[in-house]
Amino acid sequence: GAVVSQHPSWVICKSGTSVKIECRSLDFQATTMFWYRQFPKQSLMLMATSNEGSKATYEQGVEKDKFLINHASLTLSTLTVTSAHPEDSSFYICSARDLGDTEAFFGQGTRLTVV
Amino acid sequence: SQQGEEDPQALSIQEGENATMNCSYKTSINNLQWYRQNSGRGLVHLILIRSNEREKHSGRLRVTLDTSKKSSSLLITASRAADTASYFCATVPIYNQGGKLIFGQGTELSVKP
Numbered sequence: 024g025a026v027v028s029q030h031p032s033w034v035i036c037k038s039g040t041s042v043k044i045e046c047r048s049l050d051f052q053a054t055t056m057f058w059y060r061q062f063p064k065q066s067l068m069l070m071a072t073s074n075e076g077s078k079a080t081y082e083q084g085v086e087k088d089k090f091l092i093n094h095a096s097l098t099l100s101t102l103t104v105t106s107a108h109p110e111d112s113s114f115y116i117c118s119a120r121d122l123g124d125t126e127a128f129f130g131q132g133t134r135l136t137v138v
Numbered sequence: 139s140q141q142g143e144e145d146p147q148a149l150s151i152q153e154g155e156n157a158t159m160n161c162s163y164k165t166s167i168n169n170l171q172w173y174r175q176n177s178g179r180g181l182v183h184l185i186l187i188r189s190n191e192r193e194k195h196s197g198r199l200r201v202t203l204d205t206s207k208k209s210s211s212l213l214i215t216a217s218r219a220a221d222t223a224s225y226f227c228a229t230v231p232i233y234n235q236g237g238k239l240i241f242g243q244g245t246e247l248s249v250k251p
C-alpha cells in the first residue's frame with residue numbers, strides 16, 4: 024500500500040508554545056488529508072478534512088484557531104497546535120487519500136505531551 | 139462524530155481460537171473498512187467491504203456486512219499472539235464529503251499464547 028509519513032512521532036512541549044505536525048504522502052498525491060485525535064483507550068475522532076489548496080473543513084467542536092491546518096501541496100499537510108495546553112496532550116494521526124480512491128492510508132501518529 | 143459502536147469492547151482468547159468482533163453503524167454507507175492498531179501506533183488497513191457486498195475474505199480474515207441491520211462483523215480465524223491489537227471499523231457515510239472515515243469505538247483483542 025501507499026506510504027504516509029508523519030513527523031514527529033512524539034513531541035514534548037511547554038504549555039503556551041505551538042507545535043507543528045507534518046503529514047506527507049510519499050508515493051501518491053494526497054488530494055485529501057484527514058486529521059484525527061485519539062485519547063488513550065479510545066477511538067479516533069475526526070478533527071478536520073483538508074483538500075489541497077483550500078481551507079480545511081473542521082468537525083463540530085474543533086477550534087479552527089487552535090488547530091491550524093495547511094494543505095499547501097499534494098504531498099504535504101501540516102497541523103499546528105497553537106498555544107498548547109496540557110489538555111491538548113493526545114495522539115494525533117493523519118490519513119491521506121488520492122482522488123477517487125476508497126482507501127485512506129494512515130501515518131504512524133504523533134504523541135503530543137504538553138507539560 | 140462517532141458513527142457506530144463495536145462489541146465487545148475487549149476480547150481475550152487463547153492462541154488458535156477464533157475472534158469475532160461486531161460493528162454497528164447509524165447511517166447509510168458507501169463502504170465499511172476494518173483497521174488494526176497496535177498500541178501507540180498508526181492504523182493498518184485490513185479489509186474494505188462495499189455496501190453491495192455481503193461477505194469478503196482476506197487470508198485469516200472474514201468480514202460480513204448486513205446493510206439492513208447496519209452491522210458488520212470481523213472474524214479472525216486461528217488467532218495468533220501477534221494478532222493482539224485494537225480493531226476498529228470505519229464507515230464512509232453515503233452523503234459525506236470527501237470520503238471521510240467515521241470510526242467505531244474499537245475492540246481491544248488480546249490473544250494469549
